[in-house]
Amino acid sequence: MSNLTTSVARRVVFAIAGFWVYGGAASAACPAYVELSSGTVFDLAKLIADNGSPSAALEKARADLAQVSRAGECAAIEHTRRHAECVEIVEATHRAVAALERCSR
The missing domain is CATH 1.20.5 (Single alpha-helices involved in coiled-coils or other helix-helix interfaces)
Known part of the structure; x- marks a missing residue:
């Protein structure tokens, strides 16, 4: 040339x-994970890898939260040993959605 x-x-x-x-x-x-003060960890990197992109992971997490919300979140198991675990998982998912909203723009 x-x-x-x-x-x-x-x-x-x-x-x-x-x-x-x-x-x-x-x-x-996007952060690799979000963590609650209790130590519960939500693996964002795996969610993103499984869905192909942060925006696809965001849509999946939102859909999962909507389904849990329609079912009454953790109210159905309020008087069981699993209630606190359910509440933490839902809270971690809310934080994951917030983190995905920030990084998928």
């Missing part, structure tokens, strides 16, 4: 790389 062609090609590559870096910097990186 001529020097002019090489120079133009190099500038195009740098411009594309610059747009890629700039575009990537514009959206926040």
Whole structure:
């Protein structure tokens, strides 16, 4: 290739790389997990990997929360040993949705 062609090609590559870096910097990186003060952990990285993208993971988590909400959340098991566990899982999922909303924009 001529020097002019090489120079133009190099500038195009740098411009594309610059747009890629700039575009990537514009959206926040998703955290690998969210954690409650009790120590309960929600694995966001796995949810994102399973669904292919943060936005798809967000839609999945929202759909799951909607289904749990329609079922009365944890009220059906209020007087069992599993109630506190259910409440923590629902709270962790709410936090996961909030984190996914921030990073999937």
